[in-house]
Amino acid sequence: MKWWKYLTIVLLLYTVVMGFLGHVPRLAILNETERNLYFHVPMWFGMTIILLASVVNSIRYLRNPSTRLDTLAHESAKTGILLGVLGLLTGSLWARYTWGTWWTTDVKLNGAAVTMLIYAAYLVLRGSVSDEQQRARLSAIYNIFAFSAAIPLLFIMPRLAEASLHPGMGGNPGFSKYDLDSGMRLVFYPAVIGWTLLGVWITEVACRFAFVKEKIYEKQEKQLA
Amino acid sequence: MKSKKNNWLSRAVALLLPLLLLASAAFAQAPAATEPEMADALRANGKIYVVVLVLVIIVTGLLVYLIRLDGKVSRLEREVNS
Numbered sequence: 001m002k003w004w005k006y007l008t009i010v011l012l013l014y015t016v017v018m019g020f021l022g023h024v025p026r027l028a029i030l031n032e033t034e035r036n037l038y039f040h041v042p043m044w045f046g047m048t049i050i051l052l053a054s055v056v057n058s059i060r061y062l063r064n065p066s067t068r069l070d071t072l073a074h075e076s077a078k079t080g081i082l083l084g085v086l087g088l089l090t091g092s093l094w095a096r097y098t099w100g101t102w103w104t105t106d107v108k109l110n111g112a113a114v115t116m117l118i119y120a121a122y123l124v125l126r127g128s129v130s131d132e133q134q135r136a137r138l139s140a141i142y143n144i145f146a147f148s149a150a151i152p153l154l155f156i157m158p159r160l161a162e163a164s165l166h167p168g169m170g171g172n173p174g175f176s177k178y179d180l181d182s183g184m185r186l187v188f189y190p191a192v193i194g195w196t197l198l199g200v201w202i203t204e205v206a207c208r209f210a211f212v213k214e215k216i217y218e219k220q221e222k223q224l225a
Numbered sequence: 226m227k228s229k230k231n232n233w234l235s236r237a238v239a240l241l242l243p244l245l246l247l248a249s250a251a252f253a254q255a256p257a258a259t260e261p262e263m264a265d266a267l268r269a270n271g272k273i274y275v276v277v278l279v280l281v282i283i284v285t286g287l288l289v290y291l292i293r294l295d296g297k298v299s300r301l302e303r304e305v306n307s
Binding site: 001008016017021024026028029032198201215219 | 260261262263264273276277280281284285288291292294295298299301302305306
């Protein structure tokens with residue numbers, strides 16, 4: 001097993017233990033739910049990093065087409081979408097008990113929801129083209145559009161907004177007020193790395209499985225020929 | 226007469242003083258009472274460790290599943306490549 005997989009295990013167990021036992025400042029409204037910072041926020045960090053990997057592989061595919069690069073882009077996008085959906089679900093639950101509603105027309109929330117819809121369309125697009133090369137090329141181009149739409153929706157528009165319930169409006173980084181607490185930073189950064197690595201790990205296994213499947217099909221075709 | 230009046234006054238003070246002290250003590254505690262509520266009891270009685278252990282078990286279980294899946298794919302890779 002590769003070294004970063006051991007790192008993933010250590011970081012995730014550290015996050016779960018220190019996430020609950022570590023010191024957090026006493027904040028009104030949030031109370032103990034601020035510990036969600038170690039679980040909800042890393043979903044979005046992980047999603048962004050893995051979707052970036054996906055779009056990089058899509059661009060590489062367009063420059064130099066191969067099924068390998070298409071698989072890398074596709075599996076990364078799927079993991080990114082999974083993390084994004086988990087982020088939306090956990091955020092909605094958190095909002096229910098701190099803001100008093102499951103959903104509100106907040107610029108950050110809507111931006112995240114639109115991003116997930118754009119990426120859902122990526123999967124729809126892939127599913128609707130049967131020709132492999134055409135599917136790979138179309139979805140690679142669409143992936144570039146999806147990522148370029150996601151970044152303003154998630155990171156630029158919420159910062160431009162005048163009012164938002166979600167941390168991160170008015171030009172501030174999303175967690176500046178927690179960032180001041182060095183105790184939380186000690187858990188938050190390892191949590192981000194740990195959850196992101198878990199996403200990378202899942203993607204890696206999914207890709208390797210797809211490569212093996214591809215190879216078996218190739219062998220079968222050779223045997224038939 | 227005078228001493229009686231003094232007596233009454235000192236009694237009133239003696240009665241009010243503890244009350245005043247109590248009030249000031251309560252006032253001093255007021256900011257502490259308005260501090261955001263945290264799960265202090267959960268920590269004090271140690272039940273937080275139950276939550277931590279449950280999560281450690283779940284995360285370990287999921288990781289073991291992923292490690293085994295990883296191993297199965299590795300074995301497949303070896304089989305196909307040999």
